[in-house]
Amino acid sequence: xxxxxxxxxxxxxxxxxxxxxxxxxxxxxxxxxxxxxxxxxxxxxxxxxxxxxxxxxxxxxxxxxxxxxxxxxxxxxxxxxxxxxxxxxxxxxxxxxxxxxxxxxxxxxxxxxxxxxxxxxxxxxxxxxxxxxxxxxxxxxxxxxxxxxxxxxxxxxxxxxxxxxxxxxxxxxxxxxxxxxxxxxxxxxxxxxxxxxxxxxxxxxxxxxxxxxxxxxxxxxxxxxxxxxxxxxxxxxxxxxxxxxxxxxxxxxxxxxxxxxxxxxxxxxxxxxxxxxxxxxxxxxxxxxxxxxxxxxxxxxxxxxxxxxxxxxxxxxxxxxxxxxxxxxxxxxxxxxxxxxxxxxxxxxxxxxxxxxxxxxxxxxxxxxxxxxxxxxxxxxxxxxxxxxxxxxxxxxxxxxxxxxxxxxxxxxxxxxxxxxxxxxxxxxxxxxxxxxxxxxxxxxxxxxxxxxxxxxxxxxxxxxxxxxxxxxxxxxxxxxxxxxxxxxxxxxxxxxxxxxxxxxxxxxxxxxxxxxxxxxxxxxxxxxxxxxxxxxxxxx
Amino acid sequence: xxxxxxxxxxxxxxxxxxxxxxxxxxxxxxxxxxxxxxxxxxxxxxxxxxxxxxxxxxxxxxxxxxxxxxxxxxxxxxxxxxxxxxxxxxxxxxxxxxxxxxxxxxxxxxxxxxxxxxxxxxxxxxxxxxxxxxxxxxxxxxxxxxxxxxxxxxxxxxxxxxxxxxxxxxxxxxxxxxxx
Amino acid sequence: xxxxxxxxxxxxxxxxxxxxxxxxxxxxxxxxxxxxxxxxxxxxxxxxxxxxxxxxx
Numbered sequence: 001x002x003x004x005x006x007x008x009x010x011x012x013x014x015x016x017x018x019x020x021x022x023x024x025x026x027x028x029x030x031x032x033x034x035x036x037x038x039x040x041x042x043x044x045x046x047x048x049x050x051x052x053x054x055x056x057x058x059x060x061x062x063x064x065x066x067x068x069x070x071x072x073x074x075x076x077x078x079x080x081x082x083x084x085x086x087x088x089x090x091x092x093x094x095x096x097x098x099x100x101x102x103x104x105x106x107x108x109x110x111x112x113x114x115x116x117x118x119x120x121x122x123x124x125x126x127x128x129x130x131x132x133x134x135x136x137x138x139x140x141x142x143x144x145x146x147x148x149x150x151x152x153x154x155x156x157x158x159x160x161x162x163x164x165x166x167x168x169x170x171x172x173x174x175x176x177x178x179x180x181x182x183x184x185x186x187x188x189x190x191x192x193x194x195x196x197x198x199x200x201x202x203x204x205x206x207x208x209x210x211x212x213x214x215x216x217x218x219x220x221x222x223x224x225x226x227x228x229x230x231x232x233x234x235x236x237x238x239x240x241x242x243x244x245x246x247x248x249x250x251x252x253x254x255x256x257x258x259x260x261x262x263x264x265x266x267x268x269x270x271x272x273x274x275x276x277x278x279x280x281x282x283x284x285x286x287x288x289x290x291x292x293x294x295x296x297x298x299x300x301x302x303x304x305x306x307x308x309x310x311x312x313x314x315x316x317x318x319x320x321x322x323x324x325x326x327x328x329x330x331x332x333x334x335x336x337x338x339x340x341x342x343x344x345x346x347x348x349x350x351x352x353x354x355x356x357x358x359x360x361x362x363x364x365x366x367x368x369x370x371x372x373x374x375x376x377x378x379x380x381x382x383x384x385x386x387x388x389x390x391x392x393x394x395x396x397x398x399x400x401x402x403x404x405x406x407x408x409x410x411x412x413x414x415x416x417x418x419x420x421x422x423x424x425x426x427x428x429x430x431x432x433x434x435x436x437x438x439x440x441x442x443x444x445x446x447x448x449x450x451x452x453x454x455x456x457x458x459x460x461x462x463x464x465x466x467x468x469x470x471x472x473x474x475x476x477x478x479x480x481x482x483x484x485x486x487x488x489x490x491x492x493x494x495x496x497x498x499x500x501x502x503x504x505x506x507x508x509x510x511x512x513x514x515x516x517x518x519x520x521x522x523x524x525x526x527x528x529x530x531x532x533x534x535x536x537x538x539x540x541x
Numbered sequence: 542x543x544x545x546x547x548x549x550x551x552x553x554x555x556x557x558x559x560x561x562x563x564x565x566x567x568x569x570x571x572x573x574x575x576x577x578x579x580x581x582x583x584x585x586x587x588x589x590x591x592x593x594x595x596x597x598x599x600x601x602x603x604x605x606x607x608x609x610x611x612x613x614x615x616x617x618x619x620x621x622x623x624x625x626x627x628x629x630x631x632x633x634x635x636x637x638x639x640x641x642x643x644x645x646x647x648x649x650x651x652x653x654x655x656x657x658x659x660x661x662x663x664x665x666x667x668x669x670x671x672x673x674x675x676x677x678x679x680x681x682x683x684x685x686x687x688x689x690x691x692x693x694x695x696x697x698x699x700x701x702x703x704x705x706x707x708x709x710x711x712x713x714x715x716x717x718x719x720x721x
Numbered sequence: 722x723x724x725x726x727x728x729x730x731x732x733x734x735x736x737x738x739x740x741x742x743x744x745x746x747x748x749x750x751x752x753x754x755x756x757x758x759x760x761x762x763x764x765x766x767x768x769x770x771x772x773x774x775x776x777x778x
Contacts, residue, residue, distance in 0.1 A: 043691035114688055120665065121648055121690060200592075203649065203665050240737070242745065243549050267582045268651065268662045270669040274584035281571065285564050292560040296752045297553070300745035307740040308732050314747050343759050347766055350571045352580030352778070355660040356771050359651050359686035424770060426655030428686035432694040440655060440682050489741065490546050523586075530590035532665035535623075535648050537690070545741060552745050556752070563756055570767055580771075581778030658777040673777040 004075050005390045007088050011068025012383060012390075014096060015061045016466060022056035023462040025049040030415075030452040035436045035445040046432035047112040054115030055106060055131075057372070060099050062221040063134055065379055066175075067091070067141040069224050070168045072386055074148040076483040077162040077231075083151060084144050091140030098133025101126050110538035114430070116214070117190065119206045124538040125194040128186050135179050142172040153501075160495040163247050164231040164485050170251040171223035173502050174216055177259055177509055181212025193534045200531035204271035205524035211262030212517060215284075219258035221371060225378035226250065229298045229331060232385055235486035236327035239305025244488040246297045248499040250290035255505050257287035260516035267354040271529065276520050277351065283516065284349045291342060295335065302331075304489070326401040330381030333409040334374045340413075341370030344420060362423025365416045372458075373412040380405060380465055387473055389483050394475040400468050407461035415454025418447040583661045583669045591665035594620065594646040599668075607632050607639075609714040616640045621650035621663045621685060624692030630699040630718035634708035635678050643669045651687030654700050662687060675702040 029049050031038040075082045082088065104126065105111040111127035149161060149169045161169075189206050192198045230247040234240055241247065263280035266272050306317025323329050344366035347353050357363060384401050388394050395401065419427075422444050434441050434448075498504045574580045594600045600620055606628045607617040615634060620627045621643055633639045643652065643663045650663040656677065661669040675681075684697035701718055710716050732740070 043694060046694075047688070047691060112691070118649055118688055121688075204667060207649075207664070238731070240732075242748075243553055245550070246553055266662075268660050269664060270583045270585055270587070270661065270667045271664055272584060273586060274581065277582065277584060278575075282568065285568055288564060289557075289560055292563070292756065293553070293557060295755065296556045296745070296748060299752045300552075300748035303744045303746075303748045304737075304740055306747075307743055308736060314750060317747055318751075339755060339759065343762050346567060346759070346763055350567070350574070352571065352574040352578075352582065352658070353767070353771055355580065355582055355658040355777055356774060358660045359653065426653060426682060426684075428653060428684045430688040430693060434694075438682070489549065489737065490543060527586070527588060529588045529666040530592070532591045532647070535690070545738070548741075552749070556749065559753070559756070563760060566760065567763065570763075574767075574771070578772065579776045579778060583778065656774065658771070658774040660777075671777055674775055676775055 003085055004071060004082055007082075007085060007092065008068045008072045008386075009390050010092055011064045011071070014099065015064035015068065016383075016469065018056040018060035018064070018099070020462050020466050022053045022061070023459045025053040025056075027452070027455045027459050029053065030448070030455045032432060033434060034448045034452050035434075036449065036452070041433060043432045044109060044112065047114070047430075048106060048109055050430060051112050051114050052103070052106050055102060058115050058217075058221075059102075059131060059134060061376075061379075063138050064095065064099075066171065066220060066224055067095075067138060069227075069382060069386075070141060070145055070172070072389075073164050073168045073227070074145060076389075077164040077168075077485060078148060078152045079482075080152065080155075082144065083147055087140050088144055091137040091144075093137075094140070095134045095137030098130040098135075098137065100130070101133065102130030105130060105538075112537055117185075117210065119190060119193070119203055120201050120532045120534050122190070122193050122534045122536050122538075125191060128191050128194055132183075132186060132191075135183065138175065139179070142176050145169050145172040158494075160244075160492045161500055162485065163241075163244055163492075164227055166248055166500070167223060167227040167230065167251045170255055170502065171220060171227075173506065174223075174255045174258065175220050177255075177513070178213050178216035178220060181209045181214075181262070185209035185213075198534070200533050202524055202529055203532050204269070204529050205521070207266060207269060208272070208517070208520050208524065211266050212259075212513075213262070214265050215262045216258040218367075218371060219254050219287075222375050223251075223254070224382060225334065225375045226254075226294060228327070228378050228382050228385075229294060229334075231485040232382065233298060233327055233331040233486070234301040234305065235484065236325050236385070237302050237305035237321055237331075239301055239303075239308055241486045241488040242297045242300035242304065244492045245495065245499065246293055248495060250294050250297075252499065252502075252505050253290040253293075254287070255502070256508055256512065257283055257289070259509055260512040261287060263516070263520075264349045264354070267351060268358045272520055273523070276516065280516055281349060281351045283512070288342070288346070291338070295338070298331070298335075301486075302328075324398055324402065326384045326398060326405060327381045329402055329405050330377050333405060334377050337369050337373030337377065337409065337412060340417070341366055341374055345370060357423055359429050360423035361419040361427045361429065364429060365419035365423060368419075369412060369416045373409070373416070377405060377408055377412075380408065383465075383469065386483070387469060388477055391473050392477055393473040394477050395468070395472045396474050397472070400464065400472055404461050404464040404468055407457050407464065411454045411457030411459075411461055413454070414457060415451045418450050422447055580658060583671050585668065585670045587668040587670065588666060589644055589668050591644070591646045594644055599642070600644050602627070607716045609710045609716070614638070614640065616642060619643045619652075619698070621645045621652070621689075621696075623647050623690050624685075624696045626683070626685070626696065626698035628698070628717065630701060632701045632703055632708065632716045632718055633675055634705055635675050635702050636705065638672060638674055641669075641671045641673070648689050649687055650685045650689045650696070652683050653686050655682045657681070660686075675700075678702045678704055
C-alpha cells in the first residue's frame with residue numbers, strides 16, 4: 001500500500017471509530033430521556049455521554065474525515081504526489097494524541113461540559129489541551145493543502161485548479177479563519193481558568209469568541225459533501241457537471257458568508273447588541289445562497305445523466321438514473337434531508353423566530369438532519385467511492401452499501417422529525433430525565449420513543465457501515481485505474497483569477513469579520529462586564 | 542465562450558435571481574416581525590455583578606417575583622442559579638405588558654415559556670430583560686433550557702397566567718403564587 | 722463502481738448536445754418546486770405558529 005493510502009486510511013479509521021462509539025452513546029442518551037426504564041441513568045453519566053457524543057461527532061469524526069479526504073483529493077485531483085507527507089503524519093499523530101487525551105478526560109468524568117464548553121463551567125485541562133492538539137494537527141493539514149495547490153499552480157500557470165482541490169483548499173482557508181475564535185477563547189480564557197491561573201472570567205466575551213468558530217465549523221464539516229456533489233456525484237450518475245463555475249462560486253460564497261454569522265447562535269444572549277445580531281442574521285441569509293445554487297446545479301447535472309440514459313419528458317430522467325450506485329443514492333437521500341434540515345435552519349436564523357425554538361429540540365432536529373443526515377450520508381458515499389483506491393479491492397456487491405444508506409436515512413428521519421414537533425411544544429435540551437408525571441411533558445413521551453427507534457436504526461446503519469468497510473471490499477480490483485473526478489459539460493479552459501485563488505476572498509473576509517465581530521469583541525473591553533467565578537466540573541463541581 | 546456555455550450561465554443567472562427573491566421574502570418576514578410586530582430577542586446589554594447579586598438592590602431575595610411598580614408596570618424578577626429558579630412559581634396577569642428580568646449568580650442558564658415566544662439566555666454578568674404580553678391563562682412551564690451542570694434536568698419553574706380580575710397585588714404591589 | 726468508467730468513455734458530443742436541449746427544464750421544475758415547498762413550510766410556521774405566540778422584547 002502506498003504512503004498516501006496509508007495516510008488517508010489512518011485518518012478515516014480514526015474518524016469512523018469515533019463515530020461508531022458515539023452512536024452507542026447517542027442511543028443510550030435517547031433511551032435515558034425516554035419514559036422507558038434505562039440502565040445507568042444518572043446526571044453524571046448522561047452529561048458525560050452527551051459530551052463524548054458531541055466531541056466525537058463534531059470534532060473527531062469531522063476533522064479526521066476532512067483531513068483524510070483532503071490528502072486523497074490533493075494527490076488524485078492534482079495528479080502529483082502530496083508534498084510534505086511527513087508533516088501530514090505529524091499532524092495525524094498530534095490529532096490522535098489530542099483526541100485520546102480529550103477522550104480520557106471525558107470518559108473519566110472530568111470534562112462534562114459538552115462540546116460547546118459552557119464557561120464558566122470548567123473542565124480538566126487535559127480536555128482543552130486535547131482539543132488544542134486536534135486543532136493544531138488540522139492546521140498542519142491546512143498548510144499542506146495550501147502548499148499543494150500553490151505548487152501545482154506554479155507548475156501549471158493559467159490552468160484552472162481542479163474543482164475538487166479548489167474546494168478542499170477553500171475549506172482549509174476557511175478553517176484557518178474559523179479556528180481563530182476558539183483558539184483565542186481557549187488560549188486566553190478557558191485554559192488559564194482550567195489551569196487555575198485565573199479564577200473569574202468574562203462569560204460574554206468567551207461566548208462571543210466561541211460563536212466566531214461555532215458557525216463556520218459546520219461548513220468545515222459540510223465542504224466534503226459539497227465537493228462530492230460537484231465532483232463525484234455527476235460522474236457516478238453517468239453524466240456531467242452542469243457548471244464548474246457555479247461550484248467555484250459556491251465555495252467562495254461559503255468562505256465569505258459562513259464566517260461572520262456566529263451571532264445567530266447568540267440571538268437570545270443579552271450581552272450582544274441588537275444591531276450586530278441583525279447584521280449577522282442578514283449575512284446568514286446570504287449563506288443560504290450557495291446551497292440554493294448548488295441544489296439547482298447538481299439537479300441539472302443529474303438531469304443530464306438521466307437523459308443520457310434515455311429518460312424522457314419533464315421527470316423521466318429521475319427513474320432513469322443509476323440509483324443502485326451508492327454515490328447516486330446518497331446524493332438523493334442527502335438532498336431530501338437537506339430540505340428538512342435547511343428548512344429548520346431558516347426558522348432558526350430568523351432573528352425573532354429564533355425565540356420560538358432556541359434551546360428546544362427543534363435545534364437538535366436541525367443539526368442532526370443537516371449534519372448527521374445530509375452531510376454524513378455523503379461521508380459514507382465518499383468512503384465507499386474511494387475505498388477501492390485505498391484498499392485495492394472492489395466491493396463484492398453494492399446491496400449492503402445501499403441497505404446501510406437507506407437505514408441511515410430512515411433512522412435519521414424517524415429520529416429527527418418528531419423533534420421539530422417536540423421543540424415547538426417546548427421540549428428543551430440537555431435533559432437527563434424528564435418528569436413524565438407532568439401532564440405537559442407526559443404528552444411528549446410517545447414521540448420520544450419514536451425518536452429512540454430512529455436512533456436504533458441509525459446504530460444498525462453505523463455498524464453496517466463499519467462492517468462494509470472491513471469485509472465488503474474483497475474483489476480484486478480490475479485494474480489500477482486512476483481515480484477520476486466528474487467532468488463538466490464543457491472542458492474548463494479558463495476561469496477568472498478570483499475563482500482560481502483566494503487572495504481577494506481573504507481580504508473580503510477580513511473586512512466582514514471586522515464589521516461583524518469588531519465592536520462586539522471590543523465591547524467586552526470597553527464596558528468591562530463583571531466576571532463570573534470559574535465552576536470546576538472535574539472534582540464533582 | 543461557446544453558445545452552450547453562455548446558455549448554461551443564463552439559466553444559472555435566472556435561478557440565482559429566483560433565489561435572491563426567495564431570500565428577500567424571508568428577510569422581509571423577519572424585518573416585519575421585528576419592527577411591526579415587535580418580536581425582538583433580549584439585547585439590553587445591562588451588566589450586573591454575579592458575585593454580589595444577592596446584595597444588589599434589585600435582585601435581593603425580598604425583591605424577587607412579580608411586583609406592580611409605581612407607574613403601574615408589571616415587573617417580575619427572577620434569579621436563576623444552580624439548580625433552581627427563585628421564585629419557583631410566578632404569577633403574571635393576562636393581556637397586560639409584563640417585563641421579565643433575570644440574572645444569574647453562577648453559570649449560564651436560559652429560559653423559555655412553553656407556548657410563547659419568551660426565550661432568553663441568562664448570562665452571569667448581565668441582566669436579561671424580556672417584555673411580553675401573555676394571552677392564554679393557565680400554568681405554563683418555564684424550564685432552564687441551557688446546560689448549567691448536573692442538576693440541569695430538574696431545574697424548572699411555573700408561570701401562572703391569571704385573568705386580570707384574579708391578579709391582586711398586596712400593599713407593596715407584590716403578587717405571589719398561592720401556597721398549596 | 723468501476724463499470725461506470727467504460728460507460729464514461731461516454732457520451733459523444735452529439736449525444737450531449739441533444740440532451741442539453743432539454744436540460745435544465747426538469748431540474749428547474751424539480752428544484753423550483755422544492756424551494757416553493759420550502760417557502761410554504763416556512764410560511765406555515767411563521768403565520769400559524771410563530772405570530773400567534775405573541776410579542777416579545
